[in-house]
Amino acid sequence: MLTKKGAATRQRIVEAAVAEIRERGIGAVTLDDVGRRSGTGKSQLFHYFPGGREQLLLAVAQWEADRVLRDQQPHLGQLTSWAAWRQWRDAVVERYREQGGHCPLGVLITEAGRHTPAAQAVTRQLLGQWQHHVRVGIEQMQGSGDISRDVDPDAVAGALIAAIQGGVVILLSTGSPAHLESVLDLCLDYLRTYR
Amino acid sequence: MLTKKGAATRQRIVEAAVAEIRERGIGAVTLDDVGRRSGTGKSQLFHYFPGGREQLLLAVAQWEADRVLRDQQPHLGQLTSWAAWRQWRDAVVERYREQGGHCPLGVLITEAGRHTPAAQAVTRQLLGQWQHHVRVGIEQMQGSGDISRDVDPDAVAGALIAAIQGGVVILLSTGSPAHLESVLDLCLDYLRTYR
Structure with a gap:
């Protein structure tokens, strides 16, 4: 169960991934791109998506x-x-x-x-x-x-x-x-x- | 336009490809496999399918x-x-x-x-x-x-x-x-x- 702030951060990451994928296609988007767009560091990304890219794609x-x-x-x-x-x-x-x-x-x-x-x-x-x-x-x-x-x-x-x-x-x-x-x-x- | 014999050979190649793909999955099947199963040499395969694997897949x-x-x-x-x-x-x-x-x-x-x-x-x-x-x-x-x-x-x-x-x-x-x-x-x- 995420805190309100945690849920908001997770949501921000998902929406950044949605936007990146829509603009550049799923094949071209990396976790780094999503981190940059959402202003999230790698460790934070893996905190919310321990399964990495695959788990993030499912959330998207x-x-x-x-x-x-x-x-x-x-x-x-x-x-x-x-x-x-x-x-x-x-x-x-x-x-x-x-x-x-x-x-x-x-x-x-x-x-x-x-x-x-x-x-x-x-x-x-x-x-x-x-x-x-x-x-x-x-x-x-x-x-x-x-x-x-x-x-x-x-x-x-x-x-x-x-x-x-x-x-x-x-x-x-x-x-x-x-x-x-x-x-x-x-x-x-x-x-x-x-x- | 193929001769009757030519059409039969082409058909034999397609059906060999159908069988190979069904048995082993599309990713695993090569032109060599299809040639072996249909008793067709490489030059004959390319005579009927000049576009190679891609053209054969479309025929399948x-x-x-x-x-x-x-x-x-x-x-x-x-x-x-x-x-x-x-x-x-x-x-x-x-x-x-x-x-x-x-x-x-x-x-x-x-x-x-x-x-x-x-x-x-x-x-x-x-x-x-x-x-x-x-x-x-x-x-x-x-x-x-x-x-x-x-x-x-x-x-x-x-x-x-x-x-x-x-x-x-x-x-x-x-x-x-x-x-x-x-x-x-x-x-x-x-x-x-x-x-």
Whole structure:
């Protein structure tokens, strides 16, 4: 457990690493660069990240994963009307359209070793939280009678998260958000037919 | 344009590379290994693949991409009844469940340089052909009155392809086909509501 000051220093290091990686690419960034930018000495860096570069990269991946959800707020946290769902849908499409062919989180997860337990934990936690938010939205719409109770909130929330991942994967390969838009629209149409 | 004999030799080289890569991993396989397994000399290898290892890897990626579609046949080519759609859905889930956490095509595309034009061409062609087959299926169901003409066949086919990619991406990270099944079921439910 870090003190408030310790947590702030750790956070400053992570954000310096985020900025360095975004500006110069993950391959070019060393711990020295991150130390210089954050005004942190080597011993302090290893105090917060005893595992060195690898552990710092995972912290950066976690930061980028949190940002995926932050970028969808406030919409993702208040899916209580069809207008809100529409705004959320537009925010998701816009976020990934802006990001274009480069996925910072994907690069970090690949670099951290896609199949290592630590990298998989970051991915799973992100997907889990994302699905949770959407599930809560569906349940709220069921509470207000806008979505039928025949819909399984968790299964449909999982389907929606998968749909977004697929649209984004195709966007990364083609540069076009068309598939992302189609599959999100299909899912929202589906929910609306179960009013 | 290759002669029949030339095409057969090229094919033998590609299939030897496929087998070597599957058995020993892409990093461990050299052109010498592929030559030995296919009974092909170095000069013959470079006759068919003047670009060397990189060009051979792309040909293997193309072979794996073709296999993605082959594995869905005959269902994918005859989506003319709801029973056929169901069989196709099950075949897709089964294929990726068996494949599990390892995606040979994904590994090849990464190795060939995900963002190079040649690798992207393989990906795009696969997605395009896949979407075409599904679109033809939707159009056939519209022809027989099983799906409403209000459905845009190309947009919904694109959504379905994106849905599958997303389910597979999550399967690769979690090991579970649950998301793939949920999102495919949602898409098929959606189509059935537009009878």
